[in-house]
Amino acid sequence: MDFHLVPRGEDRNYTGFLTKTIVYTATLIVFFVSFGLTVSSIVVPKWVTYHNTEPSFYYSYGLHRRCSSVTGQCQSFPQREDCHGGDRYFCSMWRSVGFLMSFAVVLEGMTMVAFLIILSGGKRLRESGWKVLSLLIILSAVVQAASMSLVAYLFDNEQRFFVGWRLDESWIYCTVSWCVSLFCAAVLILAAQTLPSEGGYELIPDHS
Template sequence: MPRRIVFGFGFWLTAAATAMTIASIVLPRWVRWESGGGTSIHYSYGLHQRCSSITGTCEPFPQYDDCHGDSKSFCAMWRTTGFLMSFAVIIECATLVAYLTVIFGGKQMRDKGWKVVCFLLGLCILVQCASMAVVAYLYDNDSRFFIGWRLDTSWILCTVSWSVQFLTAIGISAAVFVLPEEGGYELIQGDS
């Protein structure tokens, strides 16, 4: 029974991480600029939208102008980040299905299924870290991000998401080796 509890706890942590990943995709807050004065002027870039406080609206991003001329590489890299983050959500959903299969699949499934769960968690961590690396590269090297820009809420949500998944994978791996085997046999006491 202890391993079922461990997998159940891991399932809820992974579900929370998945919600954070989805929120990081939906919120247009990967990179943000705010004016330093008393006025509250700001621009923010999300994976699929760009918002401005001046117009009070959000528009699809990147647009045609963002993808031609000198900005061609920026556009390709930004769209790659959007693809990788969407792929991460698919992997997270597959991980949740793997959890359910392991939890309700019986003792043998729990004895062997932890490897699949940990592999999927590791794959998701790699995909999210690659996404963050692309955004960090653009943030450091693209001319559109000058002084005053900063990484924002979606970046933080993505970081917390893969960190939770990393700790979950470590916890499940440790539980497999530390906890006693589930449903083992009891020794028969002999007559002495």
Template sequence: MAGFSLVPGGRGANYTGMLTRSIVFSIALFVFLAGTGLTIAAIIIPNWISYTTTTFPVYEECEGKGRYFCSMWRSVGFLMSLAVVLEGMTIAAFAILLAGGKQRREAGWGVLAILTVVAAFVQASGLALIAYLYENDDRFFAGWFLDKSWSMSTASAVFEFLCAAAITAAALVLPSEGGYELIPDAHIGII
């Protein structure tokens, strides 16, 4: 069987081919930014569940027995806002890794992947809560439908999960990038 090496010439430790971690991380950043844009647009538009002429929840529905629904709906708002904060942290992590050089990308990809998954999971939790209310609350009868904000947030969460998978795959499959390598130092223990 013929050998396969991503390192040109099959020798050395530096990979200078077409697909590097920097390229994968940059593409993932643009996809993640698209997802973040969808999340923010979904919050600004607030059309999560719609009916022809009804807006909700109105204040009167949040008293007595309706408090359960309003508490759940506020939890959705909190989760979506938390998702935006986590997305902002993830964008900062992308910037740090892309600007930080080879060693930072090789050491920091795990934190980036975890932040991406956590942001997607928090957003998916809010979406699951909306879907639960839509399916189980008596106020939603025939004619109600999950609207634009729910669809945009679903796409955003999927984008973010795909970004995490791409980051992890790039870190585990692609060989080390070309560039400067640390000089071994027996005194400090750096290899």
């Protein structure tokens, strides 16, 4: 008995293609939200804030700016005078957080490019591209989780953050961002393990 390679059903091929494309597209849209939150956490200078009611004023620390309602201005932070003596450790750690978050943005940008390449590519990319995507997404999430943890550590241990200070919206943006990223990675991995292949060729017996 001889066997011949024949294409699988077109309907099955089209269904597999459509399903994977939908998964990649939906995940890209959700991941774009994560990317927006990451950028917002860097731009909005509200990682740690202090609010006073009587009289009313506030201070806030961002990764690269420090703002005060007393002066009504934001200035670059940390500055050279913030990095001397006992503040040197805090300055070094804070700059490390800024670097890590910038690195996370780079990783997320690479991830979105990879998404577009896979969506515009062929079957092979759709079948195996999830490995690179999930790795990039997980790396960006780990970097952001490390940044969040460092700021939380400084908040708990630095004397400058006394009663009345709190972790604010930028810290929350970062936390939500890496959680959403991990969700995207989990969806890609789960889809790759459970969704059927797009098809190809299969063996059928030749009874002639």
